[in-house]
Amino acid sequence: MALLQVEALTKRYGGETLALDNITFDVEPGEFVGIIGPSGAGKSTLLRCVNRLVDISSGDVRFDGVSVPTLRGAALRRQRTRIGMIFQHYNLVNRLSVIENVLHGRLGYKGTIQGILGLYTEEEKRDAARIIESLGLSEQMYKRCDQLSGGQKQRVGIARALVQQPKMLLCDEPIASLDPNAAKIIMDTLSDINRTTGITILVNLHQVDVALRYARRIIGINRGRLVYDGEPERLSNEQIYQIYGSEAGDLILDLRERYAA
Amino acid sequence: MQPDIFQLRQRQSALFFVLLSGLTYGAILLTNYDVVQGLTAIPRAFVWATANFIPDDEAWQRLPRILDKLRETVLMAISSATVASALGLAVALLGATTTRPHPWFSPPARAIASVFRNIDVSAWALILLFSFGQSAITGYFALFFVTFGFIVRVMIETIDEIGTESVEALRATGAGYLAIITQSVIPACLPQLISWVLYMIETNIRSATLVGILTGTGIGFSFDLYYKSLNYSSASLVVLVIVVAVLLIEALSNAIRRAVL
Numbered sequence: 001m002a003l004l005q006v007e008a009l010t011k012r013y014g015g016e017t018l019a020l021d022n023i024t025f026d027v028e029p030g031e032f033v034g035i036i037g038p039s040g041a042g043k044s045t046l047l048r049c050v051n052r053l054v055d056i057s058s059g060d061v062r063f064d065g066v067s068v069p070t071l072r073g074a075a076l077r078r079q080r081t082r083i084g085m086i087f088q089h090y091n092l093v094n095r096l097s098v099i100e101n102v103l104h105g106r107l108g109y110k111g112t113i114q115g116i117l118g119l120y121t122e123e124e125k126r127d128a129a130r131i132i133e134s135l136g137l138s139e140q141m142y143k144r145c146d147q148l149s150g151g152q153k154q155r156v157g158i159a160r161a162l163v164q165q166p167k168m169l170l171c172d173e174p175i176a177s178l179d180p181n182a183a184k185i186i187m188d189t190l191s192d193i194n195r196t197t198g199i200t201i202l203v204n205l206h207q208v209d210v211a212l213r214y215a216r217r218i219i220g221i222n223r224g225r226l227v228y229d230g231e232p233e234r235l236s237n238e239q240i241y242q243i244y245g246s247e248a249g250d251l252i253l254d255l256r257e258r259y260a261a
Numbered sequence: 262m263q264p265d266i267f268q269l270r271q272r273q274s275a276l277f278f279v280l281l282s283g284l285t286y287g288a289i290l291l292t293n294y295d296v297v298q299g300l301t302a303i304p305r306a307f308v309w310a311t312a313n314f315i316p317d318d319e320a321w322q323r324l325p326r327i328l329d330k331l332r333e334t335v336l337m338a339i340s341s342a343t344v345a346s347a348l349g350l351a352v353a354l355l356g357a358t359t360t361r362p363h364p365w366f367s368p369p370a371r372a373i374a375s376v377f378r379n380i381d382v383s384a385w386a387l388i389l390l391f392s393f394g395q396s397a398i399t400g401y402f403a404l405f406f407v408t409f410g411f412i413v414r415v416m417i418e419t420i421d422e423i424g425t426e427s428v429e430a431l432r433a434t435g436a437g438y439l440a441i442i443t444q445s446v447i448p449a450c451l452p453q454l455i456s457w458v459l460y461m462i463e464t465n466i467r468s469a470t471l472v473g474i475l476t477g478t479g480i481g482f483s484f485d486l487y488y489k490s491l492n493y494s495s496a497s498l499v500v501l502v503i504v505v506a507v508l509l510i511e512a513l514s515n516a517i518r519r520a521v522l
């Protein structure tokens with residue numbers, strides 16, 4: 001059975017802005033899906049509808065058999081613990097240490113008092129330390145996050161999502177603020193996680209070339225509409241035009257250069 | 262296009278200058294203010310002050326009593342600042358866009374802050390004199406209200422500026438509302454909060470002197486008493502003590518700020 005089912009998902013902000021228009025697709029467990037589209041297409045909104053950071057206007061989203069649109073309170077929180085999220089701007093508490101930020105990923109499992117006081121079990125701490133080490137940050141474990149580079153901060157973000165022990169990761173432009181080297185490390189890391197742990201990954205990307213290299217399935221969005229859903233190999237220039245509109249010319253040129261090189 | 266903008270700017274400044282001069286001249290005429298006499302009086306005031314405002318032996322003997330009053334004033338300033346800040350932080354959390362439980366909470370929180378902050382501390386003291394009479398409580402609440410209004414206002418801004426991204430990340434992990442506040446918003450905003458509380462303590466020590474004159478408490482009362490009984494040398498010692506105290510507190514809070522930021 002599909003892990004994620006999105007059915008006729010529509011999202012309006014306020015009265016006018018139609019951010020998502022009747023989107024339908026399924027994601028099987030273990031998939032690595034790249035969501036591409038120009039800025040303002042609705043990529044971020046789509047991810048935020050899945051973990052209900054924004055409310056859904058109409059349609060249905062089912063994750064692991066549970067219908068998301070009507071979830072509230074404790075049930076919504078429980079659902080969110082099983083979906084990790086990674087952000088373009090890392091969204092860490094910069095003044096806190098790496099391990100403290102990573103342990104935030106456990107807060108969804110806490111009762112009120114434990115959560116308020118930030119009480120973590122020894123096992124949770126060991127688990128967090130192990131994940132931090134596996135991402136190559138053992139030396140930074142007790143450093144404040146404002147002393148880290150962008151690539152390191154993003155790895156902290158990934159670690160925070162992984163301690164949730166999620167079934168799926170939502171990555172909203174995880175490399176948009178990184179230099180090419182750091183971007184490659186992050187994408188390789190996500191790819192590794194997907195391969196070794198089988199965690200399903202949905203990653204929003206502005207750059208087609210990265211999406212084509214890493215994703216095994218591409219979803220193209222333009223102005224809130226799903227305009228492509230399929231293998232990266234079959235994405236034609238015309239379809240890139242359709243997804244990116246007028247921006248596409250440069251992109252296709254870029255891709256040709258890349259393949260020529 | 263460009264020269265027009267510069268010309269417009271010049272004309273605006275000229276107009277502003279003419280208006281300001283007109284207003285000043287009008288005010289001088291209306292109040293029968295003698296500019297020459299007013300300016301020449303300044304040196305004379307200095308001469309008078311240096312001749313009369315010098316603590317003599319008798320004044321120095323009163324020092325313990327003055328210091329006792331100073332302690333009362335400083336304690337009142339600190340306790341009103343800290344308690345009002347705690348309450349102010351709670352209201353700011355309810356009012357800030359990032360942390361409000363519901364959008365309806367923001368307008369009343371901002372309105373309350375605005376009322377409490379925009380009524381001057383001496384006006385609060387006069388209003389409260391009706392309820393509590395000449396007592397320490399009047400002064401305490403006057404300082405309390407102003408601090409409260411100020412902290413609500415600045416912390417709403419700080420929370421929305423610093424907290425938004427990490428709040429989003431913690432919401433996505435499934436963390437509960439209170440855990441998000443204590444584990445992410447407060448740690449992220451703590452340096453600013455401490456800095457503003459220290460600032461309000463400094464401000465309150467200065468205001469407490471004035472409020473003390475109105476409410477007959479603390480060091481303001483000492484000053485009023487000596488001044489009205491024409492005991493200028495003792496009054497001057499009070500002023501000296503206040504100045505030293507304010508400078509000390511300022512130095513201390515700057516040291517704390519450096520340590521926490």
Ligand SMILES: Nc1ncnc2c1ncn2[C@@H]1O[C@H](COP(=O)(O)OP(=O)(O)O)[C@@H](O)[C@H]1O
Pocket residue numbers: 013014017018019037038039040041042043044045046
């Ligand atoms: N919080 C919001 N309020 C109102 N409009 C929004 C909000 N977030 C996004 N939008 C609008 O929804 C559309 C899709 O935005 P977004 O999902 O951020 O696109 P993308 O991530 O692909 O750049 C845009 O037109 C954007 O202006």
Ligand SMILES: [Mg+2]
Pocket residue numbers: 040043044045173
């Ligand atoms: Mg986006």
